[in-house]
Amino acid sequence: MTTQLHTNGLDLNQIQELVGVLQADPTKAQTVWRSRIHWKQGFQNEFQSRHAPITVDEPQALSGSDTGPNPAELLLGAMGTCLSIGYALNATARGITLEAMDLELEGDIDLMVFAGLREEGNPGYSGVRITAKIKSDATPEQLQSLHEHVLRTSPICSTVARPVAVEARVEPLA
């Protein structure tokens, strides 16, 4: 296997080829993603997709054993890495060289509904705030334009910002 790393560690030719494939046949852009969760004990779980399992737990203050990030942190991680990947992709496509990129995310959850203390209300994040710090050769205007495009087209930030159909069912195992 030969890997050619170009601007920002990405092979723009390979990306343009991929975009060409999707353009020629949009059914190839229909992707399905999967994950399995295996409960260990208490609030400790292993989450696994195509790679090694990742331990997810709750902090001790929430009665967990604190052996990994919790689901609320994992969600922020998904949003932030989605933006970072979007910046890398679109910076490369626009000829912008990234030198460094760090993102900080925070969000608020009122635990009253989860704790069973309130019937009504939003159990989830009421809002998420994100700051991206990017060192690059882009002008502030180019960076702002990149940012607006990336935020608008981010699969995971869009999933959080929009209502999404979640279907869940349980099967008893004998």
Added chain:
Amino acid sequence: MTTQLHTNGLDLNQIQELVGVLQADPTKAQTVWRSRIHWKQGFQNEFQSRHAPITVDEPQALSGSDTGPNPAELLLGAMGTCLSIGYALNATARGITLEAMDLELEGDIDLMVFAGLREEGNPGYSGVRITAKIKSDATPEQLQSLHEHVLRTSPICSTVARPVAVEARVEPLA
């Protein structure tokens, strides 16, 4: 530190104490969660909350270096572990003993918007399907009731199911 593990590996007394604290002072239920993302190169990032960094990347088919799950998988992991934690919490509160619990999640993303090939449309998940398989001493009716409560009160599944305010800004670094 003494840790007493009761049903399902959880200390119900500790949980009831915590719920009592939130009930007495609901401002203590207002939680803020944080995450930092550090871009490495290409589509490879490290996501970190309070624990060791977790590598997030894209598969080679999407021009990544495939060194970890991608953000779409991480989101499913967050949803699934949130449900698993909800089942563990509420099963314990209801006196249900869990023997085993595994969840499978899948969801669909149309990459046309992310790839810059379509201006309009949803860049994110159009839907997520979840199957929880639970081995316990609950009757099918008790399990279904547990499931409905957990799904309705899940912070992360609610975050995905509802529209959430996402504010993001970029700061150029010199």
